[in-house]
Amino acid sequence: AQSVTQPDARVTVSEGASLQLRCKYSYFGTPYLFWYVQYPRQGLQLLLKYYPGDPVVQGVNGFEAEFSKSNSSFHLRKASVHWSDWAVYFCAVSLMSNYNVLYFGSGTKLTVEP
């Protein structure tokens, strides 16, 4: 079945540590891929998006993600986490057959410890 999976519902990291949030997708063909972040009481904000091309995509606030076709993955990374990164992160996919519908993962809640 077609799906977007974020296997980690919760992740806790120490401030200053590196971060990886995992996302795997199961769709035919090459999808377009997105990472959104939701801070408390705010709407989802786009961190970065991947269109076919360079597999490593740079986003805002030092985030980057790497597309792997062989692994069907689009993991989000950050070299040094800040307390302000405390939020829920959503991976999403849209398909070349229909760009205008986003399919979301269930989200990963990131907690940053001092």
Added chain:
Amino acid sequence: GPKVLQIPSHQIIDMGQMVTLNCDPVSNHLYFYWYKQILGQQMEFLVNFYNGKVMEKSKLFKDQFSVERPDGSYFTLKIQPTALEDSAVYFCASSMDWGDQDTQYFGPGTRLLVL
């Protein structure tokens, strides 16, 4: 960045009543969307809308659901009558353009509880 507002942030309603969820999209955006997220589950696409018309809808967009944007005001999702399974967070989004180069901007959601 561009902001999408949603009113109200929370709504509690008795089953069978009508509810209208309001979305104030980014001012120059032309395309509008609703997504639904049941507690503990993934956010799922409901419907998108352009130029006064529903462009596409998912199987979740039941006959009891309707959307409109009268005279450039709020983009609304109306549920009439509501059912228990309509309890969820509803997210509105808007985009300037259509297609692969565009970005959807999301509101903070309206939490709907149907009793």
